Structures are given as structure tokens and as C-alpha cells.
Amino acid sequence: MSRLRELQSRIAAMSLGRLDPETLAGDVLDDRPIPAAQRLRIYRNNTQLGLVDPLAATFPVVLQLVGEEFFLRMAGDFVRAHPPQRPELLAYGQEFPGFIGDYEAATSVPYLADVARLELAWNFAYNAPDREPLSPRALTAFALEELETLRLVPHPTLRFVASNWPVMAIWQAHQSEDGPDQAIDLDAGGDMLLVYRPRQETLIRKVGAGAFAFIMSLSARQTLAAAFTSALAGESDFNVSAELSALLAAEIFAEAIPS
């Protein structure tokens, strides 16, 4: 290993809090009033705050829910445990919801991890490639017998979020800096959400168990007939024609592929 690389390895470890700055003090000039180790700590601080910042940008509702001080501690712990592997901060924090779920000090906010999952899905859709959605009238081009074996492809920006908590209401209530103006009923039941961006706006659509299973099945490239069977398993009175036209009107699909 070269001298430079060895030095950089140790500085990286120091910056991520895995090596005491004192052990690097001999590698830098120590001729200034402020001791070298103290100055090295500035890099450690910059690195860790520099990685917390993009998490604060991706998870603003989590931040609002726990407050800045707690967020800084939790996100700091995450940053040290899961530093990004690549210079790609727009998608940094994929493991953050799971980390929050296991975070001892956050157990008093049981819905926090699911709110983080919703924010991650929102962030994905926000930055995903633009794609013209399928026209709500597209299915009129097919004969009735073709529909059964048709493959309706959901929009590529789509992500699924399922939670036992009313995360959509929690998310919506925290879309302004001031926080919620009314109490949220945490016993309101869970949410099954489709998060996607058919055009400019990123959308969150709450659906029933049937529609959720239906779209999941279509995402796995199943035919309409197979997806309908999955939907019935999730919701026995699933009304396929009403649900399908609502989903088409919501521009949730990108393509219709006949078999």
C-alpha cells in the first residue's frame, strides 16, 4: 500500500469515528496554536454532519417528528454504522428505515420507521426518470377477450408502502414547517399506499387491500386475470372494473402489453 493510500485509510477511519484523531496527530504539521488532533476533529465533524444533512433532506418528516437534537443523534449513529459506499447522496439512506425500526431510543415512536419508508418511496419517485403515463382510455383499444391476458405495467416511479399505522395522515400533517394543526388519530388503522410520479407531481394514493395486491401482481408482470385473482385473495368483494378504471384515471400505469 502506498504512503498516500495508507494515510487516507487512516484519515477516513478517523472521519467516521473509528480511529482516535490523536493517532493521526503525528502525520500532520503541528506548528499552530490549535493542536493537530483538534483540527483533525473538524474533518470528523464535517464528514458526519455532511452525511446527516442529506438524510435530513430525504427524511424531513422523521426530523420533524423527533426534533433536531434527536435526529442528529440517531442519524449520526446511522452515518457511522452505514456510511455511503459511493458519492451518491440522492439515494443515501436505503437502510435508514430499518435502522430506525431497531433504534432503541426511538421505540416510543412506533410508526417512525414506516414514515421513513414512505419518505424513501417519495424520494425515489421524485428523482426517478420521467415517463409519460398510459392514457386512461388505452384499454378501449383491446377486445374484451384480449384483456384477460393483457399485462398492464405500473409506472416505473411506483413504490409500495404498507403500514399498520396511518402514515399517510402523519405525513400529510407534517408537510408544513409548523407541524400538524390537528391531532392525528393513531388508532385510525393502517395504510396501503402507492407512491408514484406520473407527471410533475409526486403522488401518494391510499388503496384497499385488493387494489394493493392487484397492482403488486401487475408489478410482477402477471396478467390482468392473475392480478384479479390476487386482488380477490386480499379483498373478497374486489370490484375489478370500478377499481381498474379508477387506477387508470389516476395514471398509475405506463404501458399495456398484449400477450
Add this chain to the structure above:
Amino acid sequence: MPSGMPPFSASAGIGLKAQHMSAILEGRPALGFLEIHAENYMGDGGAPHRWLSALAEHYPLSVHGVGLSLGSDQPLDIEHLDKLARVVERYRPRLVSEHLAWSVMDGHYLNDLLPIPYDEESLGVVASHVDQVQEHLGRTILVENPAVYVAFDSSLAEPQFLAELVGRTGCGLLLDVNNIYVSHRNVGLETAGYLDALPRGAVGEIHLAGHHVRTIGNAEIRIDDHGSPVCAEVWDLYRQAVARFGAVPALIERDSDIPPLEELLKEVETANRIRREEEARHVPAA
């Protein structure tokens, strides 16, 4: 230059912040150019690109990368280089720049600009990375001098290192006069002779920013946070830089404590005034 591209005026520009996008589009202030952080536009689609495409119709762009890690003694991240190339391809910026620093090591990205020793070993690493980037992008890039909190036992002074890098790679320089001042105060970087040691034609852009003074014990350290107006000493360095390098594009950088657009425009005006004064002083009347 493709026709239809907005002209590159001598006026200073600003770093583009999301908070200012609609004000700029509506008011169309006189700005020489807008600079973006490449990494903020490495997503595939959505609002960031929609805004930037609209702004690019009215202003020349400069793409400033922060994640390439030219100074890491390990191979460049080709995927990242490809993404930078896509941003450059998409927006055809007038300037492309990166830093004399490193931020990637052992499979971790540190999102900070860390310093390197100035010696032959580092020079070899940085020069080969700059060569690779310029070849990949099919154009020259500008390399920015860093703001540092520590210095190493180095065989070359910073401006000599930069001049040598220019000589070996044909790259240009992004001269950050705030960084020179911050490093001067923090580690005693020699400012006398700094500008004269850089090749005259190499400086393609100048950065101007404020920094934060923090006290540790009885001593001060200057943190390069781009969170306040440009200080008097840095304006003075800018004046000297214009005297030596001429009217190169100058940028007001503000990355934290972002003020209303008007405040940045005042600093743009100050930069323009200093540039005009220096030009009048140095260009003999016809």
C-alpha cells in the same frame, strides 16, 4: 458554441440554490452564469431537471463536481464519472470543475473535501485522475484549490503543485480566493507570491465566499462553510487576482444560511465593480 446558447457575459454569477430558482426565473437578474453542484442533478428525472432546463435557456451554466475524489489514491469511480458525463452532456455547461481534494476511501464516501500532501506521489495520483476525467468528458476541467484545517510535511508549495498539475494535464484552475485566505489563516499558507506562481492563462474561474470564525481555546480557526458574506480580505485577494488573471468568470458561493436572492445580487455587484475598476486600471486607454 451551439447557436441559441445564452451569451457568457463578464458579470459574476452565483451558485444555484433551490430557494432562488423561481425568483431567478421570474426576475431574470443580470448574472453572468449559474453554477450547479453536479451531484444534485445526477437523478434521472423530476423537478430538479425541469427547473434547471428552464433556467439554462436564460443563463450559461457551470457544473461544479464535489464527489469525484481526484486526490484518492485508488481508481476513480467510473459510474460516478459516467454520471458526471451525463450531466455535462445534458446541459453543455461553459465550465466544468472539481476539487484538489479527496472524499472516497476503502469503500466509503465521506462527503467532505479532505486535503492531500503536496508531493510527487500525490501529484502523480491527481494528474492521472485529471487526465482520465478530461479524456472521458472530452474537454478540460478546472481544478479548485482547497480550504484546509491541517497541512502535511510537503515537498511542494500549494501553488507550485497546482502549476505543475496544469503543466502535466493541461487542466485549468478554479481559484478560490476565500480558500487561499482560510488556509493562510489556518495553516499559514503563504499568500505572498501565491497568485504569481500560477500560470497566467490557467485560471478559468474565481470563487468568492464567506467563512465562519470559530474559537478553540484562545485561538481562532476559520471554517469554510460558505455561510456568510465575502470578507474584506477576500475581496482584496479578488482584486489582486483580477489584476493578474484578468476578467475571468467569478462566482458568489453560498451553501448554508442562504439569504434572499437580493443579498447575493449585491455581492455580485461588488464583484463586478471591482472587476471594472481593475480593468480600467490595467487596460491602457486607446
